[in-house]
Amino acid sequence: MNNYNYKILAMATVLSLAFSSCKKDLDLTPTNDITADKAYADFSGYQSGVAKVYGSYATPSNIGTGTSDVSGQDPGFADFLRGYWNLQELPTDEAACAWIGDAGGGIQGLDYNSYVPSNVLILGMYARSMYQISVVNEFLRESTDAKVASRGITGNDAQEIKYFAAEARFIRAFQYWVLMDFFGNPPFITEENKVGKESPQQITRAKLFEYVESELLAIEPLLKETNEYGRVTKAADWALLARLYLNAGVYTGTNKYNEAAQYAGKVISSGHYSLHPVYANLFKGDNDKNNPEVILSINYDGVKTQNYGGTTYLINAAVNGDMGPVGFGIPNGGWGGNRSRPNLPNLFGDYKNTKDKRAMFWGDNPNITDISIFKQGLAVTKFTNLTSTGTTPPSVGGTYCSTDFPLFRLAEMYLVYAEAVARGGSGSTATALGYLNLLRQRAYGDASGNLSSYTVDDILNERGRELYWEGFRRTDLIRYSKYTSDTYLWPFKGGIAAGKGLEAYKTLYPLPVSDVIANTNLTQNPGY
Structure with missing residues (x-):
């Protein structure tokens, strides 16, 4: 983890306290004497304010592991990455969790695609995204030119605040993309709305697409070309636009493959990024160093950002005692929960002997007949807290991890470009093929795995090999019309061992029942 993030997280605690005791009625003076001014x-x-913006997706709170910014949520489930990963991976062919009795049945609902509006994990994800949006909105209210000038801030400091504001707007757009992808039609609120005076209105998925697109285009010239590690840049903006456009057909009914190829191409041609020479080192405890591939990451530190979510969750939940937690940099950890369903290792063919070094599995039994048994299904060893030199970073209790999580990396942009071109977007097929072979040459160590041509379906399989367990699979399967299909199955899809097709409405999660009840402006998604 880079120093920038944990230094500013410490400062953010002060700002968090500034608003924690404020009354909902904005006409009253808060009982805590630290006002916004x-x-x-x-x-x-x-x-401190922008630290709170970034910190809202790196930790459940600024106070400690036992507290959450999201009221009523177990801090372990209130973390952004843990919630995001669970909702993107557990209902798919890539992952299953053995803890089916946990979270009030929330994990079982995801494992079996039987999620309902009261699912606590869905609520945690929804609430975390809405919380970070609210933090951004508050920061933007205080970052107008007029307010900055009234506080006597000028020159380089005033310019830096403009950059902070643009970065905050990106993070808000990212969270609205998350809500659009998961829930379709969430509540919508910006800094223009009065805090505590009105319930948020619901926005349609198509209108939210337009908003996210317009925000990302508007802030593009306002962002830095390069920035401190872990902070937003123009390339992050382009990367989210590329991802947005690749899925535009799902979100709006209108494909935007030309735009997807264009913005992926902007990242690729920027000259700021290149593939890391060692795939495995992208997911280790020192992946913040000498890493030219990552465009934007969520940063963690085993001492300064203690959190039972994040990569602490990804690593510990994928390891049990038999695997030797010391060998994963978690000497007192290893929770034995998440592992693969057989479809994932099968993407690699002979996954035990393949030259493809991305096949990172442990165990002998890829099949699952009882989802509650961790040893059924191969463990995934892709993420580790060990560094590239084999050392364990400092960690409180020998469990918390320092591995950063890549939200966007160059390899994804190669795959976006290739898929967009294959689907008819503007661009060069030869160039796209070259990008795919760069990924495969890194994986194989030579040109023996190179392709001479490719199809759209080949891209889905390559995304599975390159990006597995990075939080893409549900969105990818929906885009490929395989998520609910009865022609593509995995164990316990739909809750039965052999798998079955899902109802079409399951491509969206339900809005949490508690919010639908509390906010009469909201209409529940169809089917729930």
Whole structure:
């Protein structure tokens, strides 16, 4: 983890306290005497403010592992990455969790695609995204030119605050993309809405697409070309646009493959990124160093950002005692929960002997007949807390991890470009094939795995090999019309061992029942 993020996270605690005791009625003076004017009195206040923006998806709170910014949520389930990963991976052919009795049946609902509006894991994801949006909105209210000037902040500091604001707008757009992808029609609120005075209105998926697109295009010229590690850049903006456009047909009914290829191409041609020479080192405890591939990451530190979500969850939940937790940099960890369904290792053919070094599995039994048994299904060893030199980073309790999570990396942009071109988008098939072979040459160590041509379906399989367990699979299967299909199955799809097709409405998650009840502006998604 880079120093920037954990230094500013410490400052963010002050800002968090500034608003935690405020009454909902904005006409009242908060009982805590740290008002917004005091919290943002100088440039350091804005540094703390943007730290809170970033910290809202790196930790469940600024206070410690036992607390959550999201009211009523177990801190372990209130973390962004843990919620996002669970909702993207557990209902698919890539992963299954043995803890089917946990979270009030929330894990079973995802494992079996039987999720309902009361699912606590769905609520946790929804609430975390809405919370980070609210943090951004508050920061933007205090970052107008007029307010910055009224506080006597000028020159380079005032310009840096403009960059902070653009980065915050990106993170809000990212979270609205998450909500659009998962829920379709979520509540919508910006800094223009009055806090505590009105319930958010519901926005349609198509309108939210337009908003996210317009925000990303608007902030593009306002973002830095390069930035500190873990902070947003123009390339992150382009990468999210490329991802947005690749899925536009799902979100709006209108394909935008030309635009997907265009913006993936902008990242690729920017000259700022290249493939990491060693695939495995992308997912290790020192992946913040000498890593030219990652465009934007969520940063973690085993001492300074203790969190039972994040990569601490990804690594510990994928390891049990038999696997030797010390060998994964978690000497006192290893929870034995998440592993693969057989479809994932089968993408590699002979996964035990393949030259493809991306096949990172442990165990002898790829099949699952009882989803509650961790040893059924191959363990995935892709993420580890060990560094590239085999050492274990400092960690409180020998469980918390320092491995950063790549939200966007160059390899995804190669795959977006190739798929967009294969689906009819503007671009060069030869160039796209070259990008695919760069990924495969890294994986194989030579040209023996190179392709001479490719199809759209080949891209899905290559995404599975390259991006597995990075939070893409549900979205990918939906785009390929395989998520609910009865022609593509995996164990316990639909809750039965052999798998079955799903109802079409399952491509969206339900809005949490508690929010539908509390906010009369919301209409539940069809089927729930």
